[in-house]
Amino acid sequence: WWPIVTPITTITFCAALQYYNWVNYRQPFGATLTILALDTGKWIAVFTSWMWWSNYPPNFVMPATLLPSALVLDSVLWLTRNWSITAVIGAWMFAILFYPSNWPIFAYSDIPLVVNGALLT
Numbered sequence: 001w002w003p004i005v006t007p008i009t010t011i012t013f014c015a016a017l018q019y020y021n022w023v024n025y026r027q028p029f030g031a032t033l034t035i036l037a038l039d040t041g042k043w044i045a046v047f048t049s050w051m052w053w054s055n056y057p058p059n060f061v062m063p064a065t066l067l068p069s070a071l072v073l074d075s076v077l078w079l080t081r082n083w084s085i086t087a088v089i090g091a092w093m094f095a096i097l098f099y100p101s102n103w104p105i106f107a108y109s110d111i112p113l114v115v116n117g118a119l120l121t
Contacts, residue, residue, distance in 0.1 A: 006064055007095040010038065014070060014094070018077065028078035035070040039063060068101040069094040
């Protein structure tokens, strides 16, 4: 469910900070700041909770990448300067770009591997 739930839950935080930055400062980078803060917190949680505390390898608990989606959302607001177009086009692109932007993270796990004569994928 993470390709469906993650964009829906994170776009609410992005929209709140994007609204605040746009109305008060006319700066269209609220979504990017939000995602950078959420990713920083997630990486801190991954390393402290999984790696240091339980000695679990961090490559199995990688956080999702949302930065390309946030950059596109901010770019739509910057180019159009319209909340309605940003809500329709930008939010749609935010959700659509989420899943393909995580493919490089999981690419290593799609390589076939031979262990003790058995082919693992």
